[in-house]
Amino acid sequence: MKRSDEQLVAAAINGDRQSMNDLLGRHYDRIYGICRRIAGNEADALDATQEALIAITRRLDRFDGRSAFSTWSYRVATNACLDELRRRKRRPDPTDDAVLALRLDSQPSGAVQSYADITADRVTGIDSIATALDQLDETFRVPVVMRDVMDLDYAQIAVELSVPIGTVKSRIARGRTALAKIIGTDEDPPDVQRGDHG
Amino acid sequence: MADETLDDLANAALDGDKRALEAARSNPDLQTLIDEHRRVRNVMRVTPPAAAHEYRQNHLEAALAVFDEMQLTAKPATPSASGSRTPEAVAPESSASGVVLLASKRRQKQRWLNVAAAAAVVGVGAIAAVSLTSIGFEGGTDDAAESSTDLTATTAQASLDSADAPAVASGAAPLDEVLEESAVFDADSERQIEVDDQGADGTSLESDSAPSSTTSSATADTTEAPADAAEVRVVFPEGPLDPRFVDCLPDFDVPDRPWVVSATVSDTLGALELLVGDDLNTLYHFVFDPASCVLLAPAEPVPDG
Structure with missing residues (x-):
């Protein structure tokens, strides 16, 4: 019989390794999905997913059962992804010629996207929107994902990102508009692409 | 300007604003924009392609390695030589609900506090041992260890009237536990220091076992010692x-x-x-x-x- 998340959590806290494995395995795809959307590229998403799983493992005894485990774990994953983005900010941007060429071929303005990302997204059939999302600067992408993918309210997002709620609203509105316009291609996207957020 | 207004309304509609939704009924452009926003949102909610199996396996293994490490750290919770400690890993009530989880968490916190307290006592003892060496005290390994134990006890007793203090000062078994538990931290390369669960009024928090309360008292010794040493x-x-x-x-x-x-x-x-x-x-x-x-x-x- 399939055990509930709560049962797995309780067993894992008591040292049951298999329960910990089952718990993480059950939520892995969704956690990776959140990290993929927030990070905007495969490599960072994989790093963030790793960090998220470790964070969940380390903090499991802090889960008090007041919310669903899925909700709690996705919040932990979000924070791990944000950490990864902060670390990435201190690393130099990729300057690989092939990546730059692909970027220039596929988009009218400067979006940085890896070859692997582009290839993977083309295969999925939902490429245009997924790619457009990846092109958004993280300043706008992250709150949009937190709102529209994770269903967090504005106040929660403001807390997570440590910015005023008005800023959150503004960034989400601009991010959504930019996504729609990138996909619509009837005009150049506004200044919310990577490196252009000022 | 009109474009901005449409965008604002479309965003409001996406958040369920009834006024914006009403406005869309009489404004085809707005309705189109809202539909586009919704389409984008729906696609975003589709889970992206899964990570490659090898990554998944690596990630899970790494997390489980951390889990194993944590279990090793928790091992001192098993019964000691005195047999007075309750093994937490088999606590009967820790099988399911959120209430149980909170209780388990509380016990775990208590255990960490006790272990950290023990580490602090050992730290004071080590400093004392170094001090003795520097003023010319000589002796064999065993003698040195005993001396540091004595000094730890002396420092503790000088600063506290706690009834539990003699248990630390004179009892060889509690000190052994202290050393055993502090070794756990050394293994993790992670030094810890905390003060005890007892307030200045000496009120004790509940504790699962006698040794736990003993080590808590030892921490009070450390933290409430005279200013020049505390x-x-x-x-x-x-x-x-x-x-x-x-x-x-x-x-x-x-x-x-x-x-x-x-x-x-x-x-x-x-x-x-x-x-x-x-x-x-x-x-x-x-x-x-x-x-x-x-x-x-x-x-x-x-x-x-």
Whole structure:
């Protein structure tokens, strides 16, 4: 019989390794999905997913059962992804010629996207929107994902990102508009692409 | 301007604003824009392609390795030689509900406090041993160990009237436990220091076992000693702040993964003073009672420089 998340959590806290494995395995795809959307590229998403799983493992005894485990774990994953983005900010941007060429071929303005990302997204059939999302600067992408993918309210997002709620609203509105316009291609996207957020 | 208004309305509609939804009924352009926004949102909600199997396996194995490490650290919870400790891993009530989880968490916190307290006592003993050596005390290994034990006890007794203090001062078994438990921290390369769960009035928090209360008293010895010896400053190795301390810090002002710069136990306040930094090298200063998690001073970022 399939055990509930709560049962797995309780067993894992008591040292049951298999329960910990089952718990993480059950939520892995969704956690990776959140990290993929927030990070905007495969490599960072994989790093963030790793960090998220470790964070969940380390903090499991802090889960008090007041919310669903899925909700709690996705919040932990979000924070791990944000950490990864902060670390990435201190690393130099990729300057690989092939990546730059692909970027220039596929988009009218400067979006940085890896070859692997582009290839993977083309295969999925939902490429245009997924790619457009990846092109958004993280300043706008992250709150949009937190709102529209994770269903967090504005106040929660403001807390997570440590910015005023008005800023959150503004960034989400601009991010959504930019996504729609990138996909619509009837005009150049506004200044919310990577490196252009000022 | 009109375009901005449409965008604003479309965003409001996406958040369920009835006024915006009403406006869309009479405005085809707005309705088109809303539909486009919804389409984008729906696609975003589709889970992206799964990570490659090899990544998945690696990630799970790494997390389980951390889990194993944590279990090893928790091993001292098994019965000691005196047989007086309740093994937490088989606590009968810790099988399911959220209430049980909270109870389990509380016991775990208590255990960590006790172990950290023991580590603090050992630290004072080590300092004393070094002091003795520096003033010319000579002796064999066993003698030196006994001397440091005695000095630890002396320091403790000089500062406290606690009835439990003699148990630390004279009992060889409790000291062995102290050494055994502190070795766990050494294995993790993670030094810990905390004050006990007892307030200045000596009120004890509940404890699962006699040895636990003994080590708690020992911590009080350390933290309430005279000013010239009582302040213990420990510089942690670079690493994430222990989750138990993160619990005490205010959510609104704490980075998700604070890194410890220094930790000081104040003898006067019985407080733990923490200087932690985040990934962006912003420093935060906290003073709080580690037993109750009550902040004793406003949390504030430390100016650069």
